[in-house]
Amino acid sequence: MLNPMRRIAWLLGGIALVALPASGAGLMELLDSMQPPRPERLELQLPALPSKPGRGKNWVGERLPKAGLSILVLAGHADSQRTSGSGTPGRAVDVGGARPMQQGITDELYWNLRTAKAVVAEGQRQGLDITFYDPGVRTIRNVQDPRTNWSVGQDHAAKGGYAVEIHYDAYAPYGIGAGIIPAVAFGFSVMDEALAKEFGAYPYDYRGMLGAPRRGVSLLEIGMLDGALEQGLRDPRRREATLNQIARRVVSALRQGLEQGSSIKAECLPTTSIAARCS
Numbered sequence: 001m002l003n004p005m006r007r008i009a010w011l012l013g014g015i016a017l018v019a020l021p022a023s024g025a026g027l028m029e030l031l032d033s034m035q036p037p038r039p040e041r042l043e044l045q046l047p048a049l050p051s052k053p054g055r056g057k058n059w060v061g062e063r064l065p066k067a068g069l070s071i072l073v074l075a076g077h078a079d080s081q082r083t084s085g086s087g088t089p090g091r092a093v094d095v096g097g098a099r100p101m102q103q104g105i106t107d108e109l110y111w112n113l114r115t116a117k118a119v120v121a122e123g124q125r126q127g128l129d130i131t132f133y134d135p136g137v138r139t140i141r142n143v144q145d146p147r148t149n150w151s152v153g154q155d156h157a158a159k160g161g162y163a164v165e166i167h168y169d170a171y172a173p174y175g176i177g178a179g180i181i182p183a184v185a186f187g188f189s190v191m192d193e194a195l196a197k198e199f200g201a202y203p204y205d206y207r208g209m210l211g212a213p214r215r216g217v218s219l220l221e222i223g224m225l226d227g228a229l230e231q232g233l234r235d236p237r238r239r240e241a242t243l244n245q246i247a248r249r250v251v252s253a254l255r256q257g258l259e260q261g262s263s264i265k266a267e268c269l270p271t272t273s274i275a276a277r278c279s
């Protein structure tokens with residue numbers, strides 16, 4: 001009779017012998033060959049920050065999105081409500097005392113969601129392979145949570161896809177205005193080059209390189225949430241037309257990026273402000 005410990009050891013050894021074929025390596029190879037091939041993933045690499053903070057477009061987008069992967073559209077601040085990064089309330093609410101478009105979320109998020117959905121609807125109507133992701137949960141404090149915009153966006157970008165998050169900027173004098181803040185993590189994209197032509201461009205190192213660009217997600221600032229833009233969005237009679245016009249501009253730029261590839265180049269004015277106007 002074996003003592004209990006030796007008996008357990010003997011049993012475990014027996015199980016190991018039964019489980020392993022004559023060659024252990026052979027089994028591993030067999031198991032490996034049964035798994036689907038892993039998708040290739042890009043290395044996350046960040047360029048150094050310039051010695052002086054950049055002004056205007058200090059980058060060139062040349063990387064093409066991988067064929068067969070949809071364009072991923074996100075709504076800025078969709079998972080960061082009730083935090084310091086919840087987005088701008090907009091001038092109408094903050095200065096004018098208007099009621100927020102929806103209780104519990106900033107007006108920026110409200111318009112980011114409406115705009116992102118309008119972009120995807122228009123893109124699909126024009127035949128683009130384009131999808132929208134919404135984490136659904138409005139406050140996720142752990143930035144590495146796999147449900148966040150940036151985790152899903154990073155995963156998409158690491159596979160070679162293009163991910164862009166829609167934003168509206170703070171009202172004057174706090175905001176800067178329209179422009180693309182390019183994704184940095186996996187190389188600059190032709191899609192950002194195309195969006196720069198339509199909306200203008202921020203430097204890649206804006207505010208020391210923001211969290212999303214560091215994770216491969218581009219940020220598209222549609223404009224400051226004030227003036228004619230905010231009025232057009234808030235006026236129920238003009239809302240759909242305003243959203244559709246923005247969506248058409250975004251989709252037209254995305255199509256140009258896909259169609260013209262690395263030959264697309266945004267010409268931008270030399271600038272003394274942060275964002276450059278391009279054409």
Ligand SMILES: [Zn+2]
Nearest residue numbers: 076087167168
């Ligand atoms: Zn924002």
